[in-house]
Amino acid sequence: MRFKSRLPLVMAACLLTIAAPRMAAAQIDDAAATSLEQQLHDFLAGLLGPAAKIGERPVHIAASDDHFAIELPVGDLIESAGGNADAANVTATAKPLDGGRWQIDEIEMPSPVSFAMPLPDGPGKAEWTITMDSQSQRAMLDPSMATATTLDSTINGYGSAMRRPDGTDHTRIEQMTSHMTFQPTGGGRGDVLQDLDGSLLTLNTVSRDTGPVSLSAAKLHGVVHINGVAPAQIGPILRAALELAPLAANAVRESNNQVKPKDAKKQPGSAKAAASGGHLPKAAKAALRSALTAMQELATGLDEQGSLEDVRFQTAGFSGHAARLSSGMGMSATNGKLSLRLRFGLDGLTSPDLPEGVIRDYLPRHFAVAPRVSGLPAAEVMKLLQRALDSDGNDPGLDRQFEALMNKGPITVGVEELALDSGPATLKGNGELHVISKDNYSGEAHLATTGLDALIRRANTIPELKQAAPILIFLKGIGQQDGDRVVWDISYTGKKLLVNGNDVSEMMPGK
Numbered sequence: 001m002r003f004k005s006r007l008p009l010v011m012a013a014c015l016l017t018i019a020a021p022r023m024a025a026a027q028i029d030d031a032a033a034t035s036l037e038q039q040l041h042d043f044l045a046g047l048l049g050p051a052a053k054i055g056e057r058p059v060h061i062a063a064s065d066d067h068f069a070i071e072l073p074v075g076d077l078i079e080s081a082g083g084n085a086d087a088a089n090v091t092a093t094a095k096p097l098d099g100g101r102w103q104i105d106e107i108e109m110p111s112p113v114s115f116a117m118p119l120p121d122g123p124g125k126a127e128w129t130i131t132m133d134s135q136s137q138r139a140m141l142d143p144s145m146a147t148a149t150t151l152d153s154t155i156n157g158y159g160s161a162m163r164r165p166d167g168t169d170h171t172r173i174e175q176m177t178s179h180m181t182f183q184p185t186g187g188g189r190g191d192v193l194q195d196l197d198g199s200l201l202t203l204n205t206v207s208r209d210t211g212p213v214s215l216s217a218a219k220l221h222g223v224v225h226i227n228g229v230a231p232a233q234i235g236p237i238l239r240a241a242l243e244l245a246p247l248a249a250n251a252v253r254e255s256n257n258q259v260k261p262k263d264a265k266k267q268p269g270s271a272k273a274a275a276s277g278g279h280l281p282k283a284a285k286a287a288l289r290s291a292l293t294a295m296q297e298l299a300t301g302l303d304e305q306g307s308l309e310d311v312r313f314q315t316a317g318f319s320g321h322a323a324r325l326s327s328g329m330g331m332s333a334t335n336g337k338l339s340l341r342l343r344f345g346l347d348g349l350t351s352p353d354l355p356e357g358v359i360r361d362y363l364p365r366h367f368a369v370a371p372r373v374s375g376l377p378a379a380e381v382m383k384l385l386q387r388a389l390d391s392d393g394n395d396p397g398l399d400r401q402f403e404a405l406m407n408k409g410p411i412t413v414g415v416e417e418l419a420l421d422s423g424p425a426t427l428k429g430n431g432e433l434h435v436i437s438k439d440n441y442s443g444e445a446h447l448a449t450t451g452l453d454a455l456i457r458r459a460n461t462i463p464e465l466k467q468a469a470p471i472l473i474f475l476k477g478i479g480q481q482d483g484d485r486v487v488w489d490i491s492y493t494g495k496k497l498l499v500n501g502n503d504v505s506e507m508m509p510g511k
Contacts, residue, residue, distance in 0.1 A: 064093075091106070134155075148182060169203075217308035376411060403438065444492070
């Protein structure tokens with residue numbers, strides 16, 4: 001699951017860590033408040049660049065007893081990114097502590113907050129409104145990065161609505177709690193760990209293909225761990241976003257209202273040209289290049305896991321229930337090589353709308369798959385992205401450069417886990433393919449199943465499964481019995497396919 005609240009919280013912790021002034025906690029008065037405002041103004045101006053148009057007082061700070069009262073107007077920032085916003089201020093109290101640390105309490109996000117952006121696929125705008133019934137958020141910051149920075153949040157009654165010309169999407173979560181830590185590791189970097197729990201998620205939307213769609217979950221949970229985060233790299237990414245957001249909005253407006261498809265190629269400023277990257281302004285291209293470089297240096301690794309429990313869904317007259325849905329993603333960069341891992345899991349799928357029979361009987365009780373790609377040369381991937389940015393979308397050299405990247409192997413494409421529990425049978429396996437070049441590759445896999453004999457017997461008696469019976473019998477024949485399991489050890493090398501040591505190359509398609 002990808003919980004939308006995670007990334008802003010992670011970014012917020014990093015920004016607060018580098019933004020909180022390194023000011024001694026000697027006194028709290030109007031002069032100190034004015035000094036803090038100036039420090040934060042200079043920080044934000046350098047961080048966001050001229051595109052943000054932050055004004056003379058992007059942050060309002062006032063001395064109050066033993067703390068400072070802080071107000072951050074957010075409407076101007078949203079509008080500088082190309083949106084239209086109607087929002088109050090973000091407010092908080094900040095109390096300086098010993099050792100240069102800061103205690104931030106009573107953090108209040110505006111509610112409701114709304115903003116609008118043009119749609120990329122038609123006329124009109126998409127309007128978002130976000131509400132929170134109540135919220136409690138606080139942070140402990142150490143700008144020196146000598147000790148941990150923490151951010152804790154509890155939000156009750158979170159709701160969002162996105163209104164489009166063809167319908168409205170509604171999302172509500174009754175309660176979300178989050179604890180996040182930025183733990184410094186030295187060298188200007190740190191590890192970010194966030195743990196998120198929620199209850200009573202509901203989602204209602206309208207799909208062009210299936211009509212109304214609704215989904216609910218009794219519980220949601222997520223964990224994200226980002227290794228080696230460099231807060232100093234956030235600036236170029238934000239500056240690029242602020243440079244590009246108005247361009248994207250203008251391109252969408254132009255595509256929807258002004259440029260006809262047959263004329264799009266003729267106009268240098270058209271949406272198609274802007275989308276290709278070939279006609280972006282020089283300043284925007286420079287910002288995007290800086291952002292790509294910063295993203296490469298932003299972190300050394302990411303691991304994210306999420307789950308929904310007691311999930312109910314309904315769409316196109318069909319309803320169902322799943323005991324658990326889960327997903328995960330991991331990325332790392334080691335010794336100049338990139339790797340990506342994904343995972344998806346489904347447990348306890350049922351549907352009262354399915355008639356009794358083979359389809360209901362063979363709904364998977366458990367399914368999991370975890371694909372992986374590793375060995376991608378980071379430098380070559382970056383060169384490819386940079387060339388794509390500089391091209392007009394028709395650069396034949398991109399294909400050659402991609403082919404050259406594939407020849408920088410070995411690149412490994414694999415499945416770390418495959419599991420299926422359906423009917424009388426279970427299947428488990430894993431495998432990987434090693435790509436040395438586009439014409440040179442090898443691989444191996446291990447598969448094991450239980451209940452295969454029972455599945456063959458059912459296939460011979462159930463009309464809907466009879467076409468599968470010959471395939472199942474063939475698989476049984478080339479398998480190897482190991483107790484109650486049938487096992488297939490598969491390898492491919494030198495254009496030979498071996499199953500349990502037996503050459504079955506001649507059985508391959510095209511032979």
